[in-house]
Amino acid sequence: MGVSIVVFMVLHLSPGDPAEIMLGSAATKEDLARLRLEMGLTEPLHVQYVRWIGRVLHGDLGRSLWMKRPVLGEVLHRFKATLILAASALVLSTLGGMALGVLSATRPDSILDRTSMVASLFGASMPVFWLGIVLMVVFSLWLGWLPASGMWAPYGGGDLRDLVAHLVLPAVTLAAASMTIIARLTRSTMLEVLGQDYIRTARAKGLVEGRVVVRHGLKNALIPIVTVVGVQVGYLLGGAVLTETVFAWPGVGTLMVQGILARDFPLVQGCVLVVALGFVLVNLAVDLLYAYLDPRIRYD
Amino acid sequence: MRIGRLLLGLATLVLALGLFVGSPAAQAPGTLVVGLVAEPVNLDPAQVTDANSNRVGRRVVETLVAFPDESTQLIPGLAESWVISKDGLQYTFTLRKGISFHDGTPLNAEAVKFSIMRQIDPNHPANKLGNYPFANYFFGNVRTVEALSEDRVAFLLKEPRASFLAILTAPAASIVSPSAAMKLGKDYSSQPVGTGPFRFASWERGQRVVLERNPNYWRGPVKLDRVIFRPIVEDQARLTELLTGSLDLMVGVPADYVAQLEHNPKVSVLKQVGAHVWYLGINNQKKPFDDKRVRQALNYAVNKEAIVRDVLKDTGTPSAGPVLPKTWAADPALKPYPYDPARAKKLLAEAGFPNGFSTTMWVPESGSGMQSPVAMATVMQSNLKAVGVNVTLQTMEWGAFLAKLRSREQELFALSWMAGSEDPDMVMYPLLHSSQWTPNGPNRALYKNARFDALLEQGRQNTDQAKRAQLYREAQRILADDAPWVFTDHEIQTAALAKRVQGFKLHPSFDLRVETVSLK
Numbered sequence: 031m032g033v034s035i036v037v038f039m040v041l042h043l044s045p046g047d048p049a050e051i052m053l054g055s056a057a058t059k060e061d062l063a064r065l066r067l068e069m070g071l072t073e074p075l076h077v078q079y080v081r082w083i084g085r086v087l088h089g090d091l092g093r094s095l096w097m098k099r100p101v102l103g104e105v106l107h108r109f110k111a112t113l114i115l116a117a118s119a120l121v122l123s124t125l126g127g128m129a130l131g132v133l134s135a136t137r138p139d140s141i142l143d144r145t146s147m148v149a150s151l152f153g154a155s156m157p158v159f160w161l162g163i164v165l166m167v168v169f170s171l172w173l174g175w176l177p178a179s180g181m182w183a184p185y186g187g188g189d190l191r192d193l194v195a196h197l198v199l200p201a202v203t204l205a206a207a208s209m210t211i212i213a214r215l216t217r218s219t220m221l222e223v224l225g226q227d228y229i230r231t232a233r234a235k236g237l238v239e240g241r242v243v244v245r246h247g248l249k250n251a252l253i254p255i256v257t258v259v260g261v262q263v264g265y266l267l268g269g270a271v272l273t274e275t276v277f278a279w280p281g282v283g284t285l286m287v288q289g290i291l292a293r294d295f296p297l298v299q300g301c302v303l304v305v306a307l308g309f310v311l312v313n314l315a316v317d318l319l320y321a322y323l324d325p326r327i328r329y330d
Numbered sequence: 331m332r333i334g335r336l337l338l339g340l341a342t343l344v345l346a347l348g349l350f351v352g353s354p355a356a357q358a359p360g361t362l363v364v365g366l367v368a369e370p371v372n373l374d375p376a377q378v379t380d381a382n383s384n385r386v387g388r389r390v391v392e393t394l395v396a397f398p399d400e401s402t403q404l405i406p407g408l409a410e411s412w413v414i415s416k417d418g419l420q421y422t423f424t425l426r427k428g429i430s431f432h433d434g435t436p437l438n439a440e441a442v443k444f445s446i447m448r449q450i451d452p453n454h455p456a457n458k459l460g461n462y463p464f465a466n467y468f469f470g471n472v473r474t475v476e477a478l479s480e481d482r483v484a485f486l487l488k489e490p491r492a493s494f495l496a497i498l499t500a501p502a503a504s505i506v507s508p509s510a511a512m513k514l515g516k517d518y519s520s521q522p523v524g525t526g527p528f529r530f531a532s533w534e535r536g537q538r539v540v541l542e543r544n545p546n547y548w549r550g551p552v553k554l555d556r557v558i559f560r561p562i563v564e565d566q567a568r569l570t571e572l573l574t575g576s577l578d579l580m581v582g583v584p585a586d587y588v589a590q591l592e593h594n595p596k597v598s599v600l601k602q603v604g605a606h607v608w609y610l611g612i613n614n615q616k617k618p619f620d621d622k623r624v625r626q627a628l629n630y631a632v633n634k635e636a637i638v639r640d641v642l643k644d645t646g647t648p649s650a651g652p653v654l655p656k657t658w659a660a661d662p663a664l665k666p667y668p669y670d671p672a673r674a675k676k677l678l679a680e681a682g683f684p685n686g687f688s689t690t691m692w693v694p695e696s697g698s699g700m701q702s703p704v705a706m707a708t709v710m711q712s713n714l715k716a717v718g719v720n721v722t723l724q725t726m727e728w729g730a731f732l733a734k735l736r737s738r739e740q741e742l743f744a745l746s747w748m749a750g751s752e753d754p755d756m757v758m759y760p761l762l763h764s765s766q767w768t769p770n771g772p773n774r775a776l777y778k779n780a781r782f783d784a785l786l787e788q789g790r791q792n793t794d795q796a797k798r799a800q801l802y803r804e805a806q807r808i809l810a811d812d813a814p815w816v817f818t819d820h821e822i823q824t825a826a827l828a829k830r831v832q833g834f835k836l837h838p839s840f841d842l843r844v845e846t847v848s849l850k
Binding site for chain 2: 046047050053054058059060065069095097111163167170171180181183184275278279280291
C-alpha cells in the first residue's frame, strides 16, 4: 500500500506526462488536452489513485497507455525472465561467495586470502554496466564463446543449452557485487566462529578438519550470512534493471525503464508492485529459514 | 574442507557449462535479423509516435501515396491515381484493383474511409479502440472521407492544403484491415493486419517481433522469408551482436563507432541524410533576443562545422535552414552561416552588448532525433562564451523538457524535428508560422514575421509545385536573415550491415525498408 502510494505520487508529480511524451515536439494544445482526457489524466490525483487501487484489489492492473495491452500479463511474463536471472545470480553469488569466504577464513593471510579480498574489493566497486560490457567484449566479441545479448538465439535455439549460454554473462555480472559482499561476510564470521571453544573441542575429538569447518563452523556462521543473502535478493531484483538493459534481457527491469521514460503510469506501477511483492515474499522466506537454522529461534 | 572445495567447484562448473555450450548463432538463409535501439511499443502506425514502432509496423501496412526507395518524392501507393479538384478541397483517389489485406479482406474505398475516420470521428465505432495522437495534426483539415464506389474514395478538406498528398504518406495515413481492427479491438495494435510486403507473425515481448513474407504482395513477393526485429538498447551489445553474426543489420550506429566499423571487413556502413533538422531555438520575443542582430551573432558564433565533425563524427551536415538540401523547395543559393566570431562580436556590440550578456540554455538529455544534445550544447556554450555570451546549461529529461518549453520562459533551447517528408509545409509551418506559437503549436521560438507567414499560407494553398518552390525559397531567405534559431544540422542516418545483406538503402524519411533486401 505504502509502496503503491509513493510510486503513484512520484510518477504523477514528475514533470511531463504520457500525452506530452507521446506527442513529442509536435504537440499542440488541443491534442494534449484531447489525449489527456482519453487517457483519464485530467481527474484529480487522488481520484485517479483510488480508481487504480480499486481495480488492483480486483486483480486488474489496467492496460498500458502505450502498448494498450493488459499490464498484469505483460509484467508476469517479464517477471519470469527476471526471476531466472536473479535466481541464477543468487545461486552464483551465494555459492561462490561462501566458498571464497570459507577458503579465506581457513587460510587467513595466505596468498589465496589476500587475492580473494582484493578481488572482492574490485568486484564490489565495479559498476554493473561497466563489468557487463567488459565481459561482453571479452567473451562474446573477442573469444566468441557466448552470445552477447538476449535470452534466446534469434532463431533456432530455445532449449536449455541456449538459455544457459545466454544466461552466463548477465548472471555473472549481476552476481559479482553480491558475491564479494557474501565472501567478505563469510570470511569474518567464519574467523570468529573458528576461534570458539566448541571448534577446539571438535578438533580435540579428532574430527576431520573439513567436517569441523563445515558442520561445526559454517552452520553456526550461517545466520548472518542468510540475512545478508536475503537482503541481496532485493539488491539483485533491483540491480537486474541495469543488467537487463545492458544484455537486452527481456525482464521486468527493461520493461520498467521503458515505462518510466514513456511515463506509462499503469505499467510502471504494475512492475513495482510485482517486484515489491516478490521482495516481501523473499523476506518472509528468510525469516522462516532462521528458525530452521537455529532451533532456538521460534515464531509464536 | 572438502565441502568448501565442492562449493567452489560447483560455481566454476556453472561458469564453464555456459562457456562451452555457447556458440555464435548460425545464420538462416532467408531470415534477416535487425537490431533496433528500443522495443516497438505498438504496431498500429496510427497510434504510434516512436521511430522503432514505425520501423516494424510500416512493413505490414501501406499508404495511398508512397515514396520511392531512394527519395521522398511522391509516387502512387495503394492508390493508382488521383484527381485534385480546382478549388483544392477534394482529393479523389482510384485504388489499385485486386489487392487484399493479409486476412483476406479486400482493399476497397470503405477500408480507406475506415482507416482515416476511426481517427477523426469521435463517434466512429473504432475511435475508442486506441489513442490516435496525431489525428488532428495530420487530418484536422479533413472534413470527411467518402467512399464513392468500390475503388474510388474522396477526401473532402476544410481548406486547401498543397501538402495533403505528402500527409497521406505519413504512418498515421496507413490503410488497415477494417475487419481485423474491429475483431481484434484494442489488441489490434499488437497484431496488425495490412496489405504490406510482410505480414505479422509473432511478437515475443522484450525479445523479438517476427514478420513473414506476404506471398500475395501486389508488387510481387519480396526475397526474404522473414525478418526478425530484436530490441537491444545498449550500443555495445548491438555492435557485438552485429560483429559476431547474430544481427544482420543495425540502424542508429553510435557516432563514435562509425569510423571503427567503416574499417571492419565484416560489415559495411551506409549513410543517408534524413528529413530532419536540429536547431538551437531562440526565444524571439524575449530581450535581448528580440533584436535580429543578436540572433545573427549567435549564428556566427557557433561553429557548426566543428560540432558536426568532432561531436557527431560526420553523422550530420551543417544546415542553412529547416528545408532539406537538394529537395525541390530548397534554395540552392542559401549557405549555412559561416563560423565568424569576430563578426558575432561586432553584431553584439552594434546591438548594445559590447561585453556580451548572460543567458540560459535548456537541453534535453536525449530525445527523438536529438543526436548528442548535451555534447552539442556544450560546444555551443563554449563557442558563445568566446564572444562574451555566458550560457548556463540546464539539462532535463525529455518529458520534463517538453513540458517546460510550453511556459514561454525559454531563452535558448535545443530541439529537433523529423518531418518524414521533404514538403516544406510539414516543417516550416508548424515550427515557424506565428499561428503555431507554443503552447498552441510547436513554434517554440515564438517567431513572427508577417511576410513569412503570408508566403507559407500561399505555399500551402497553391498546388503548383514550381510556384510553391518560389514561395518557399523567398521564405527561406527571410528566415536566414531573421535567424530565429541557430541553424545547426540535418542528421545523417547510419546503418551497419553484415556482408551477406544486399540491396539495402537507407531512406531519407527514416523508414527502414528491409523489403528491398536479399541475402547472399
